Amino acid sequence: MVRGKTQLRRIENATSRQVTFSKRRNGLLKKAFELSVLCDAEVALIIFSPKGKLYEFASSSMKETVERYRRHVKETRIQNSPCPEDVQHMRQLVADMAKEIELLEVAKRKILGEGLGSSTIEELLQIEQQLERSVCIIRARKMQVYGEKVEQLQSKEKMHKAENAELNEKYLQMIAGSVERDGNSMDMENEDISDVETELFIGQPKRKIKKNQRKSFM
Missing domain, CATH: 4.10.280 (MYOD Basic-Helix-Loop-Helix Domain, subunit B)
Structure with a gap:
């Protein structure tokens, strides 16, 4: 079964918080000791409990390690701080x-x-x-x-x-x-009209023939 990650936050229960502090403190001191032995490193560890109690570990001397740390910090600040020549050059650039x-x-x-x-x-x-x-x-x-x-x-x-x-x-x-559609429709209408007119004037040629006959007789 995979164990879930523990959420890092303050333990509200005082008893559980004290037990966790004791376990983690002992483990941290043990890891510091192992690091100093295995890697020949100068290690100094300082722990203050929630009640202000001090726990410490030093591979050589706590005082010498702290002094060495202070000297290192001071030297680093001096190295990182600009020299007077650089400051003067920057001022000249700003003025220009x-x-x-x-x-x-x-x-x-x-x-x-x-x-x-x-x-x-x-x-x-x-x-x-x-x-x-x-x-x-x-x-x-x-x-x-x-x-x-x-x-x-x-x-x-x-x-x-x-x-x-x-x-x-x-x-x-x-x-x-x-x-084109109108022309077709007109043709169809003309055909219908011609048929109607043929039927209407069927007797007309006979009348004309009669008139012609009368004239010939006269």
Whole structure:
């Protein structure tokens, strides 16, 4: 049967909590001792119980191990802390970047037509040339956008023309079919009418013959 994982959280029952602390503490001390023996490592372990009682283990000397730890931490901090030369270099970089940002802000205001009172003729000419180049670039981009838009509209026009031609063809086919159906129906009506008229005028030729006969006799 597979044993489920124990959820790590504070044990609410005081008795169970104390029993668990004693078992885990002894196991941790045992593991620390085994690590120091098997790997020839300098191990120092400090445990305070919930009531403040101290439990400790040291493979050599607790005091020497703690002092060694403090020296190591201090040396690491010194190594990681920047030297005065690096600090001075960083300050110089920050000052240079701030000065460059200020110059860019001044140039931006001049391009917008602000703060030109202290500008020389050469600076004004330079700004004018820069603006003309910018205007040329903007106009070129505008014409490119116009061209792309015209191509899109032409493409849509071709598509609409093709759809219109297709609809016209379908419409003409519908009209032709309607005319053909009407013609057939008219032919059928004419045939019916001719039959009716033949029946109505059956006696007429006889009358004409009689009239002709009378004229011949006269």
